[in-house]
Amino acid sequence: MSSGELSVGRLMATPGAGACDRGVTLRWRDGVIDALTADPRRATAGAAADLLALPALVNAHDHGRGLRQLAYGAHDQQLELWRAALYAHPPVDPYVNTAVAFARLAQSGVGTVVHVHSSIVTERLVDEAVAVARAARDVGVRLAFVVPLRDCRTLGYGDDAAMVARHPAADRDIIRERWLHPFPPPADYMALVREIARRIEGPTVTVQLGPNSPIACSDALLEATAAESADTGRRVHTHLLETRAQREWSDARHPAGLVSHLDALGLLSPRFAGAHGVWLSPEDCRLMAARGATIAVNTSSNLRLRSGIAPVADYIRAGMRFGIGVDSASFDEDDDAFKEMRVTHWLHSLTGNASPLTPALLFEAALATGFEIATGRRDYGSLTPEKPADIVVLDYGAMASDVIDGMVDETEVVLTRATRRHVRGLFVDGREVVRDGRVLGVDLDDLERDLLAQLRAAAPLMRALQPVIARSQATLRAFYETGEHLKDE
Ligand SMILES: [Zn+2]
Structure with missing residues (x-):
């Protein structure tokens, strides 16, 4: 065939x-x-x-967003504020949303996608995973479906109840209802991952454990993730030290460093990939390299969300391998994986850089290491x-x-x-x-029309939410600017 x-x-x-x-x-x-x-x-x-x-290129970190975030008001800005608008995602069909994203990526030369699924409603995860896997199969790309795991700090880097209390009283119910949801205990999460794997894994689909970020997970959940990965060989994919505020939060809680804390929990291994890694120290890079762990670099996203420039020279010096991701936040909102390679190449090969990203290293990242982050396989790149x-x-x-x-x-x-x-x-x-x-596998024009119609139908809801989101962003801005995220919860 x-x-x-x-x-x-x-x-x-x-x-x-x-x-x-x-x-x-x-x-x-x-x-x-x-x-x-x-x-x-x-x-x-x-x-x-x-x-x-x-x-074919590998997109080592993405969220399958056919609906571009600007369309519903989540414009580029500091990640911690942007996220409040992002999480107000309009209700759209997960099949259509991801099929559009995967089709655009395929048109951009991407054959393999690491899809970090974004949803906090765990009751719907199995159905959504089935829909996303069907979208990948219909389009024809390889898929790593990363099951979202989180059990704390949903609204920001602080206790959720205390964070809700910081918001205007009139907004609290709507924030609880739309942004918060009860989380299952770690054992139930692991069972959910196994069930999703049972339903969708196949020759071109794998399932990964996806702690949203170490900040959004209790140590108990991270330990359960590490144990599940060690037992089953399943890969782990998490957002890691993406922003300055995340580094500050981590340093306040883990004086020896978040990365060595993750190592102590058993998470760092050749099966581990962190996304972004903008705020990794040279020491973090050495430890990750020693464990065989990897990073997915997302250059455009890091610029658009004001996160910074990843220390790729430190990665190279430490011998830590890395892939390249588009993160549903490409340079011109066009899912162009070749342009993503280009901006990554330029930014990390400036004159005077003692450990430049050479074309050989660039392609190793975009192909071999990306494929390993997605599939665990080391047989790709030529x-x-x-x-x-x-x-x-x-x-x-x-x-x-x-x-x-x-x-x-x-x-x-x-x-x-x-x-x-x-x-x-x-x-x-x-x-x-x-x-x-x-x-060939889907009618992209048709799917885009369908997605746009769903977005238009949600417009009244989104307009009603807009002032709540704006007030929430003001609350979050004050929270981070005054260093509240550095205090004990
Ligand atoms: Zn991401």
């Missing part, structure tokens, strides 16, 4: 390591590449001559025999129309110019997912 072949004028078989092969036909069987043949005649004539193939047939096909002719042939390496063209506009094709596990820039 998932057998096929593809002829291209240029093949970046191992991106970041050397020049392109010219005129190649790739063949695969059961989703695995079995032969590469030099085929100058077929691959350098006709339309195939203008095509360039490389391994288009060579026995590797997964996950392939993105770019219109090299359009990218390089003015470039004198032979003057620059194709890698430079891809790093400088590739965007989602150049993605002509995508194959995942050998299945053709995108052809001529269009997703």
